[in-house]
Amino acid sequence: MESARISTGIPGLDAMLNGGLIPGRTYLVKGAPGTGKTTLAMHFAMAGIANGENVLYVTLEEPADNLRADMTKMGFNLRDPRFTLIDATPAAERYVLVDDFFESFAKNIERMTEAIKQQLRTRHYTRIILDPITMLKLTATKEIEYRRAFLAFIKTMMRMKTTVLLTSELQRTDIEEYLVSGVIELEAFEIDGRLSRGIKITxxxxSGFDGTIRPYEITDRGIVIYNDRVVSLP
Known part of the structure; x- marks a missing residue:
């Protein structure tokens, strides 16, 4: 029997995933800066809002005001009452959830897990985005401790029946890739002097999936994936 699916908010990506993501699992979106990870994550968030779900978005690098301004220009409604944006960036003197103040919880993944569990006690979020997980990994002192904490985070989110999307700028994400249920990579290539972008599911x-590298564009309305085309590398 085919598992139920939820939309990523990007039709071309849903097609590559044979209908969308399997809910209640954790997924990783990786790519270099500027490849569109945050935009993809916002499509995922807004697809949840459109489906009547509550969505929690934790930004760890881009200040919330900047994120809100950039994404609003693309037509995303970050003011929807079902959407909660937490600013956990290092630049923030205090960590802000709507109009309430929180102590810093971006120090490590254990603190992040506890903070999210606290939020889930007040409101059930079916989609959670951490953008990017890179910031939490860089705070880890020992790899084995990070691995243990990351696994505990994934198990906690599964128990809460929440679908989680993580983004990462690190090229090497061995532990995350091993433990998550799915990995989506965004890449930029230079072909004949022009910048081309490609997305692949690794x-x-x-589920089965489309393993071909498909071209995509970042437009003024978000990401468009051409799942009927192939990236032609030289």
């Missing part, structure tokens, strides 16, 4: 547990 892992998707519990």
């Amino acid at each position: 892992k998707f547990r519990g």
Whole structure:
């Protein structure tokens, strides 16, 4: 029996995923700066809002005001009452959730897990985005401790029946890729002197998927993926 699917908010990506993501699991979107990870994550968030879900978005690098301004220009409604944006950036003197103030919880992934659990006690979020997880990994002192904490985070989110999307700028994300249920990579290439972008799925547990590198564009309305085309590398 085919598992139920939820939309990523990008039709071309849903097609590559054979209908969308399997809910209640954790997924990783990786790519260099400027490849559109945050935009993809926002499509995922807004697809949840459109479906009547509550969505929690934790920004760890881009200040919330900047994120709100950039994404609003693309037509995303970050003012929807179902959407909660937490600013956990290092630049923020205090960590802000709407109009309430929180102590810093971006120090490590254990603190992040506890903070999210606290939020889930007040409101059930079916989609959570951490953008980017890179910031939490860089705070870890020992790899083994980070691995343990990351696994505990994934298990906690599964128990809460929440679908989680993580973004990462690190090229090496061995532990995350091993433990998450799916990995989506965004890449930029220079072909004949022009910048081209390609998206590929390298892992998707519990389902078949399109493993071809498909071209995509970042437009003034977000990401468009051409799942009927192929990136032609030189």
